[in-house]
Amino acid sequence: xxxxxxxxxxxxxxxxxxxxxxxxxxxxxxxxxxxxxxxxxxxxxxxxxxxxxxxxxxxxxxxxxxxxxxxxxxxxxxxxxxxxxxxxxxxxxxxxxxxxxxxxxxxxxxxxxxxxxxxxxxxxxxxxxxxxxxxxxxxxxxxxxxxxxxxxxxxxxxxxxxxxxxxxxxxxxxxxxxxxxxxxxxxxxxxxxxxxxxxxxxxxxxxxxxxxxxxxxxxxxxxxxxxxxxxxxxxxxxxxxxxxxxxxxxxxxxxxxxxxxxxxxxxxxxxxxxxxxxxxxxxxxxxxxxxxxxxxxxxxxxxxxxxxxxxxxxxxxxxxxxxxxxxxxxxxxxxxxxxxxxxxxxxxxxxxxxxxxxxxxxxxxxxxxxxxxxxxxxxxxxxxxxxxxxxxxxxxxxxxxxxxxxxxxxxxxxxxxxxxxxxxxxxxxxxxxxxxxxxxxxxxxxxxxxxxxxxxxxxxxxxxxxxxxxxx
Numbered sequence: 216x217x218x219x220x221x222x223x224x225x226x227x228x229x230x231x232x233x234x235x236x237x238x239x240x241x242x243x244x245x246x247x248x249x250x251x252x253x254x255x256x257x258x259x260x261x262x263x264x265x266x267x268x269x270x271x272x273x274x275x276x277x278x279x280x281x282x283x284x285x286x287x288x289x290x291x292x293x294x295x296x297x298x299x300x301x302x303x304x305x306x307x308x309x310x311x312x313x314x315x316x317x318x319x320x321x322x323x324x325x326x327x328x329x330x331x332x333x334x335x336x337x338x339x340x341x342x343x344x345x346x347x348x349x350x351x352x353x354x355x356x357x358x359x360x361x362x363x364x365x366x367x368x369x370x371x372x373x374x375x376x377x378x379x380x381x382x383x384x385x386x387x388x389x390x391x392x393x394x395x396x397x398x399x400x401x402x403x404x405x406x407x408x409x410x411x412x413x414x415x416x417x418x419x420x421x422x423x424x425x426x427x428x429x430x431x432x433x434x435x436x437x438x439x440x441x442x443x444x445x446x447x448x449x450x451x452x453x454x455x456x457x458x459x460x461x462x463x464x465x466x467x468x469x470x471x472x473x474x475x476x477x478x479x480x481x482x483x484x485x486x487x488x489x490x491x492x493x494x495x496x497x498x499x500x501x502x503x504x505x506x507x508x509x510x511x512x513x514x515x516x517x518x519x520x521x522x523x524x525x526x527x528x529x530x531x532x533x534x535x536x537x538x539x540x541x542x543x544x545x546x547x548x549x550x551x552x553x554x555x556x557x558x559x560x561x562x563x564x565x566x567x568x569x570x571x572x573x574x575x576x577x578x579x580x581x582x583x584x585x586x587x588x589x590x591x592x593x594x595x596x597x598x599x600x601x602x603x604x605x606x607x608x609x610x611x612x613x614x615x616x617x618x619x620x621x622x623x624x625x626x627x628x629x630x631x632x633x634x635x636x637x638x639x640x641x642x643x644x645x646x647x648x649x650x651x652x653x654x655x656x657x658x659x660x661x662x663x664x665x666x667x668x669x670x671x672x673x674x675x676x677x678x679x680x681x682x683x684x685x686x687x
Contacts, residue, residue, distance in 0.1 A: 233344030233352075237272040239320065242284040243346055246316040249289065249585050256285055256585060287327050288319045289584040290419045293391040294367075295322040297374045302361035314351055317343045321359045326367040336363060382408070390415035395592050396577060403626040403667065410671075417670035418580045418587075424456040425478050426468065427508070430515040431545055433472035441465055448674055449657045450481040452512070471543050476508040477579075479668045479675030483622045484509045486653035486666075487569045488516045490682050493616030495566060499524045502555040502570040502609050505533025507540030509571060510550075518546020525560070527553045556604040563614040570609040572602045572634075574625040578677030581670055595629050602630060606638045610645065610685065618648065619683045624676055626667055631679040635665065644687035650680050 241263050248254045260282065267273040273281075288295070299318050300307050307315065321339030324330045330338075336359045343352035365373070371389055378385040383401070387394040392415055401411045428435045430452065438444055438454040447453020453476075456462065467473035488499075499517050504510040504526035514524040526541065528534040531552050538550045553559050555570065575594055580587050602623070609619045623630050639645055649664040651657075659672045665681040 233349075234341045235345055236338060236342060237267060238277050238281045239284065239338060239342045240345065241267055241273075242281050242288075242320055243313075243316055243342060245281075245285045246288060246320070247313060250312055250316065253589065255583055256289060257583060260285055283328065284320055284323060286421065286584060288316075288323045291323060291327055291391045292319060292584075292588060293393065294371070294388060295319050295326070295391075297388050298322060298326070298362060298370045299358060301370075301374050302358045311351075313347060314343075314355065317347060317355055318358055321355065322362050325359065325363050326370065332363050336360060378408075386411065386415060391419060392580075392587055393590075396580075396587055396590070399577065399627050403628050403631070404669070413671040414669060419584075420581060420670075421459075422477075422581045422670075423674070424459050424462055424475060425481075426454045426456065426462060426465070426473050427476040427481050427512060428452045428454065428467070428473050429471075429511055429544075430519055432515060432543065433467040437467055438465070438473060447478050447481075449654065450478050450485065452485075453478045453481055471511075471540070474508055474511060474540065476512070477582075477676045477678075479578075479673070479678035480509055480624075481512060482654050482657065482668070482675070483571070483620065483678055483680050484512045484516070484569065486650055486680055486682065487567055487618070487620035488513060489653050490567070490618040490620070490648060490650075490684075492566055492618060493684075494614070496520065497522050498565045498567075500560075500565040500568045500609075500612055501526045502558075502568060502612070503572055503605060504528045504537045504550070505530060507537035509569060510537050511540040511544070513569065514541050514544045514546060514548045517548070518544060521546075522566075523547040523549075525565075526550045527555060527558070529554045555608045556601070558608055558612060560612060562611045565612050566614060566617045567620075568609045568613045568617070569620045569622065570605050571622040571624075572598075572605045572630075574598055574602065574623040574630045575627060576624055578624040578626055578668075578679070582676070595627065598630060599634070602634045603637060606634060607641070610638060610642050610683065613685050615644075615685050615687055617685055619685075621681045621683065623679045626669070626677040626679060631667070631681075632665065635681045635683070639683070642685075644685065645683050646686055648682040648684055650682045653682070 245260050248259045249256055264278050324335035339359055340352050340356045343355040375388040376384040383394050383397045386397045404410055426438050428438055435454050443458040445455045445457050462468045462475050499522055501510040501513055505528040510526040517524045526537050528537050534552045541548055575590050576586050606621050613619050647664045650666040651660045651663045660666050668675045668678045
């Protein structure tokens, strides 16, 4: 031991334990799951909220705030990253991801909500103390104080490239989309600046929850009896829940007579079901049926006509979801685990075929905002062969005079018209049907014959549909 006398401790403030905020801790945990496990927020958040409510820590207002913090931070991540980058002295890639999550949550509270500045900063610093430690909390405090010096418009003037020189880069920062997605959406949409900005803004808005009343099992009148329920815009089976809520608590949804389904998906299924045929109408195929929403609607429509549906899904666990969605359907149906590119059925077996192919999901970014940051341009190369083989399989599965519906939840031209054009060349005895009359009342469907729906024009996901008839 040293003989030197111990120095007296300098007087100072006693250590204060950080205050735990259940709402912000939950939001941070959800963001970490999205980042670390490539989870989707719409799958991660509900069980976290349910556990918090069961523990007595949360009420409805807490759940609403946590949901806004998670989805708002994910939707505006690109914008907030650009702003935070202007407030730190190192590249963002050198900042630990958990720190970036706390900074993103803080930036959203400062720039995207009505939470007062002091409360937003102090709450974020307390969160950082709990989940990161006191040292990194000081860094968070310093950065967020810089962020708080301007509002969102003021920051965008500083960090967004000028539109006149770099239009796609400008829109990418202002509307928080990767540049390549801005470019792809603009190509598919066509037109000038107003249209693409409206689309990108729609991607950043919280979508309504839309229900489908499965024909013969539930009615829209029954669903309209729910609080804040409104009729669908286009589908005769749709009901919108304007204030969100918990669809699973609705009796018709709980027992499978109704389901949660975007109106665009309903319109695709209805168009395939109502497309004109030459000949009989007895056997229908859903060739990529998981998780079962379109299959359940098709099965109900088929039952009304005395037709049978075969719902095929390659992944066993997704086939299980299809079987659950179809349980209780009054008409004949069958669910099988099968690969649509190497099918077990004979060619020409079906009168109607729907193939809603796996895709990048760029049409549902408002529902899965984190997907925009995960997807890469080279993902298109991975999906392209599968999409073509599935459409080939569908065209071989339908009889002469029958109809195939090719659908994707992506508006990217490489996943829509390019696929259809390639297969029409390989199958010369086919013709494109005009799909627009099969979406009655839906405006702004373009020049046809295929259909592209849009969030900003139709209030739906950006679903694509082409209807193809075998002529020989």
